[in-house]
Amino acid sequence: MEKELENADCPVTATIALFGGRWKLPILYILSKNTRRFGEIQVRVPSISKKVLTNQLRELEADGLISRKHYKEMPPRVEYTLTDFGKTLCPLLIDIAAWQRKRIEYADQGEVKLFN
Amino acid sequence: MEKELENADCPVTATIALFGGRWKLPILYILSKNTRRFGEIQVRVPSISKKVLTNQLRELEADGLISRKHYKEMPPRVEYTLTDFGKTLCPLLIDIAAWQRKRIEYADQGEVKLFN
DNA sequence: TCCATTAGTCACTTTCAGGTTACCGCTTTT
DNA sequence: AAAAGCGGTAACCTGAAAGTGACTAATGGA
Numbered sequence: 001m002e003k004e005l006e007n008a009d010c011p012v013t014a015t016i017a018l019f020g021g022r023w024k025l026p027i028l029y030i031l032s033k034n035t036r037r038f039g040e041i042q043v044r045v046p047s048i049s050k051k052v053l054t055n056q057l058r059e060l061e062a063d064g065l066i067s068r069k070h071y072k073e074m075p076p077r078v079e080y081t082l083t084d085f086g087k088t089l090c091p092l093l094i095d096i097a098a099w100q101r102k103r104i105e106y107a108d109q110g111e112v113k114l115f116n
Numbered sequence: 117m118e119k120e121l122e123n124a125d126c127p128v129t130a131t132i133a134l135f136g137g138r139w140k141l142p143i144l145y146i147l148s149k150n151t152r153r154f155g156e157i158q159v160r161v162p163s164i165s166k167k168v169l170t171n172q173l174r175e176l177e178a179d180g181l182i183s184r185k186h187y188k189e190m191p192p193r194v195e196y197t198l199t200d201f202g203k204t205l206c207p208l209l210i211d212i213a214a215w216q217r218k219r220i221e222y223a224d225q226g227e228v229k230l231f232n
Numbered sequence: 233t234c235c236a237t238t239a240g241t242c243a244c245t246t247t248c249a250g251g252t253t254a255c256c257g258c259t260t261t262t
Numbered sequence: 263a264a265a266a267g268c269g270g271t272a273a274c275c276t277g278a279a280a281g282t283g284a285c286t287a288a289t290g291g292a
Contacts, residue, residue: 011216012141012209020136022280025128038239049281054240064228074288075238085222092215093128099208100127106201112180138250154269168250170270190258191268 018063019089023048023056028082031066032090035081065089134179135205139164139172144198147182148206151197181205 019025026045030036036044042053057080060066065086071077106112135141142161146152152160158169173196176182181202187193222228 010141010145011213015212015216015219016132016136016141020132025126025132029126039237042239050240051242051282052280055280062229064222070239073238074290075236076240076287078239083227085219085228088218088222089215092211095208095211096131097127099204100131102204103131103201106180106204111199112201113178155267158269165251165253166270167252167272171250186269189268191260191266192258192270194269 018065019093021056021059023052024060025093027053027056027060028065028086028089028093031080031082031086035079038078038080041080060086131208134176134181135209137172137175139168140176141209143169143172143176144181144202144205144209147196147198147202151195154194154196157196176202 019028023045027041030041030044038053038057041057042048042050045053048056057066057068061068064083067081067083069079069081071079103112135144139161143157146157146160154169154173157173158164158166161169164172173182173184177184180199183197183199185195185197187195219228
């Protein structure tokens, strides 16, 4: 039996891994509007803890979607910004949101349930 | 401080939840080519267990992406098919895959690492 | 002198999607 | 009479991610 797919090199899976984390989309959305300091992000993402926020930011940085600028001041100041590459993600997110509207159309026709 | 977003009604988050499960993309990919029986899916998704496959299929069905047809025969026969709504997902997945190619371009320029 | 501030880290606990193994009903094949 | 085939279900386990609370460094201000 042929192997129809190898999960590891599926481009869709690979892409979703980049922003599939629990809080990554909210973070990217916030940074798409403005460069933000750590604390500013935290206050805009409801109920995220420092540990998890740090984590998600580190991963986004490692994937090249955001950059981190650390000012050597006291108290510390750290700013996060979407990279040029990170900005290329925005149109895709808009496409995804657009499809959600299509889903709502189907729901209006009773063909699809929105909530289970 | 204004709440810039509520995660729950983010259309991107909602969409990704539909196919973010561990095996949902492979399953959708397989069904995008053919209607398939349970066992045919299982054999094409490397190393998925029956329980998990059942689970993922049930969720995809609940979300209206696939339909399940149970023939009352013995031994049992159950066929899974992409719904019309499920088919509308395909172009989106193609967009996502296309963005991955953009990512690879950036990687070629050394601006983004593909693997960490 | 002591406190507040910022961006974390550390150690620990909780959660739950996903995985494992065993079992089932009903029929045909051996 | 036994085994194989199909599409599951039930009970249990596991590992990674997420969450919690306490702690820190270095400075300015009351």
